[in-house]
Amino acid sequence: MSRLRAILGTTAVGLFAAGAANADTWRYAFEEALTEVQGMYAQKFKEEIEANSDHEVQLFPFGTLGESADIMEQAQAGILQFVDQSPGFTGALIPEAQVFFVPYLLPQDEEQLFEFFRSSKAINEMFPELYAEQGLELLTMFPEGEVCMTTQEPVHSPEDLNEVKFRVMTNPLLVESYQAFGATPTPLPWGEVYGALQTGIIQGQENPGFFLESTKMYEVTDVITCIGHNNFTTAVMANKGFYDGLGEEEQTLIQNATDAAFEYILEYQQGLQEESLDKIKEAKPEMQINILSEEERQPFMETAASVEEAFIEMTGDSGQAILEQMKSDLEAVQ
Template sequence: MTNRLIILSASTALMATASAASADTWRYAHEEAATEVQGVFAEKFKEEIEANSDHTVQLFPFGTLGESADIMEQAQSGILQFVNQSPGFTGALIPEAQVFFVPYLLPQDEATLQEFFRNSKAINEKFPGLYAEQGLELLTMYPEGEVCMTTQEEVKTPEDLAGVKFRVMTNPLLVESYAALGATPTPLPWGEVYGALQTGIIQGQENPGFFLDSTKMYEVTEYVTCIGHNNFTTAMMANKDFYDGLSDEEKQLIQNATDAAFDHILDYQAGLQDKSLENIKSAKPEMVINILSDEERQPFMETADAVEAAFIEMTGDSGKEILEQMKSDLEAAGAATQ
């Protein structure tokens, strides 16, 4: 209750000053700690804005203004000028964004992945209109790292997930994905996950390696399993009314800062997954880390078609068009990096 009151008080204070606040201060909230990937991206964006203008950027890491749903509402209402949020949490708001959770769609090859995020027509041409319908200006999307599972019991086949209460983001397609694997998907806000694992309410969850390390998920689970099914994606957005009201010079300032932060975060992630898994093993030597072979991954990959079909059923022609464009973009990215 106390934490909730603090969050409400902070949000109320922001709301009270939002309309009167000078344009010199822009507010930016994200879903991670200041030292995690979104925090590093946000800090670089802030640095670029402040170095090239009279504006200042006030950053709000995870928890300072509530959960992911809270900061999205604040961005849509104009209390925040900028917000970072994974499509995993915007899936109910923008169903087509769930495409990033179709298993085995994104490549594991780092060069191909980065080429895709730099030049994807789906991201740069199709998604902006969908975000604009929700009062948001999509500035960029970027990858955060390969997603791995942490569980109480070893997972080598989909059958090993049968009946496992597995935490997923509040995302309908992730529910479908883990149901296809035989697990019991359990949507939970991030703030409840550690305690739920500790008490046995759930028995598993997934996140990129750096997040498993920084949030100490290894303390309440026994196995890390990497099956190559996804790379965590996030989106940086601005409140559209705010953005549309800026001068051309200010819009260019923001785009330049976004581009600089994008390049910075891709460089920052080089080797981060391996280092994070090494950190986990060092902190808890008995932790078992399994990186499945291509052969071991095949049964997991065979569930992808059902999830893709569920995505198209959820999103109709719009989602199908996005998916087809992404596949075309990924093919082009692969050809460009050969």
């Protein structure tokens, strides 16, 4: 019996050592701060991985490893195992991902929006193939909140954006969209936006309410205008070589953590837009916050068809198939 205990003890030590040897540190970078939506998602993902494995997940918020283009390059090179990046920045890499910037495509109703991201065939079946071609495993996409404009002057129609230098992400379709809105789109990396607004190089930009509040965009602009044209979307990806090299158990671990963080972040966002706009008003009482009426939105909505045409011209049959599938997916949840 004493020999058996010794053998079992040795076996247990060996198994523990093997388990420890298999414990890896995974690196995950994203485009926002830890306390913003992408950061909250990443923290939940990390929590789920570490609670259900011996792996550690290191988180790298915006700026710690460079700009958006830098972290994408690092993810493709395998320096990062995970990256969270908006299609706004991957539009040049994966042109079809620009579909999320066709104005008024996504529903404003929150329940419909969330169900679309859960069930969309375009997101869950078509996009993974396109990301795989770029060495990326698409784990999920999720919305972050309704996008609103911040400007120096009130905006009630496209004419009010005439000659306004408006910052956009480095995304060709977003440039088309703001040209259709009447503005002069100016692509800029995010790190330059606050200073450019402060010095008058640009006069406007767009982002979800929580981001306007957390980055203090209200300090360098005077008006927030919500026209219901879009909901900011982001994508969580893994380096494909890393992901494909994992065993089935670890892939399941990542998928389960992805699913748990997805549901968590949808719940986290409920009421966040209104809460953020209230905080801005509290911090700067003179800030104008305008939610345009359906009548005022109509001229902006009429630009959607021309932006759709531009999207199809940029992406060809592949983009048209994605757009048609997304419309079908959206009809199914409405």
